Amino acid sequence: MASRKSAPMRSREPAPKPQIRIMFRKAIAMGPGKADLLEAIEQTGSISAAARKMRMSYRRAWLLVDTMNQCFAKPLVATATGGSHGGGAQITDFGRDVLRRYREMDSAASAAVARQVTEFTRLMSRSPQQ
């Protein structure tokens, strides 16, 4: 038998949804994961707390923030070391603007294909793969 690595595992219901990814050269400047991370940083006030909330390693979260900050004209996240709580991170006004624009694009794209996605779903498999 083949290794079947590509076979879809049963995990959750089919949820076809368009994804918006803003590419900058070879890097993903903004996408679903980075947008969620930005919101988590805004809510928690630090990269490490956001990472814990999103169940990812601090290193990965830091790299995602680093990529975002480098891809855009100005930082989306401002960080500080030391202080009463050891430091922290906050989303900048510029970052809030980028996030808002991204969410708007995501909504617009989803709305534009909503009906087609529904029709598409009917074409997909129902029986569990062996």
Add this chain to the structure above:
Amino acid sequence: MASRKSAPMRSREPAPKPQIRIMFRKAIAMGPGKADLLEAIEQTGSISAAARKMRMSYRRAWLLVDTMNQCFAKPLVATATGGSHGGGAQITDFGRDVLRRYREMDSAASAAVARQVTEFTRLMSRSPQQ
């Protein structure tokens, strides 16, 4: 210094573009790469020739086809072994319909966010990262 794996390498101009990915459980049932592979199979008549054309291994192309065929209600690609040319693969009528619908969704989503993407581009970095 950090490993900087996430830093964007200079390769080509920024080309922000929304990507449509149709998820089926944890697998990508249809996306840009699979759509292109379907077209290559249609043009060449075999998985192996399509793989060569797309500069990917036969194994990868076969796995992508396997995933597509398992994610949908009916096969998108029909294969045959043996015969005058050793066999081959062809896109089914169902596959053509899925591909057409996917292309339509992709166009609709791109058109819906075209202007916002243009504005977004202005927010991105211009200087090459160090």
Add this chain to the structure above:
DNA sequence: ACGCGTTATATAAGTCCGTATATTACGTAA
């Protein structure tokens, strides 16, 4: 002075994805 929590960085280990390669099965043509 010391402790604390975070940023920032380095290193090691494991996982996942991809290519490369080899093998078998298959059906038609010569």
Add this chain to the structure above:
DNA sequence: TTACGTAATATACGGACTTATATAACGCGT
């Protein structure tokens, strides 16, 4: 019967990504 090109499958290897872990720097509170 043999040769041929492809599908289908298995294994090994390498690279990229992810986590885990450790360490240093930092600045404020006690």
